[in-house]
Amino acid sequence: DAGVIQSPRHEVTEMGQEVTLRCKPISGHDYLFWYRQTMMRGLELLIYFNNNVPIDDSGMPEDRFSAKMPNASFSTLKIQPSEPRDSAVYFCASSLGSGGLGQPQHFGDGTRLSIL
């Protein structure tokens, strides 16, 4: 089975530009998570969805960040406008339901984002 697929793998863009990160979860998984990894803060959850509905977005740093899940097989994380401090590795993960509790999360390979 294909794992969680993220694109692009690397993104370099200039400050002020819009950035869109994409994620395809594992087929059949009904939970989708976006995490960010930085040197200062480590790995932290930004937002997660259940059945395409955002459940907890308390980790989203500010209004410049938005996430959507238009269907069960696709999610986007957008940053507009981007700033140098947004540079990080962004991971998408998915898990299977049963209430989603206590189920392993499977991670994509991440998108390494650099804002100049």
Next chain:
Amino acid sequence: GIQVEQSPPDLILQEGANSTLRCNFSDSVNNLQWFHQNPWGQLINLFYIPSGTKQNGRLSATTVATERYSLLYISSSQTTDSGVYFCAVSSGGYNKLIFGAGTRLAVHP
């Protein structure tokens, strides 16, 4: 919220040595996972182990939920084991994984 502490923060081994990594957590958990982040940045699932013991080749893990810790054992280490090992937990009906700061392992030939 739940706190996750990993030790040691750094570990240097000679190839062939064994090691034990520890993860302490401050509350009961319904999910505990161990990951290996390789030098290419990929997060590799090692174990899903909210309780009990599991083994996979040279790696094994034990979680003692009542005492709020988990151990990851690496036997006969190889240079390909180098990288950062993360413990992550979720608890209290919440689905979010809280990650520890990681243990950075370097295995030298």
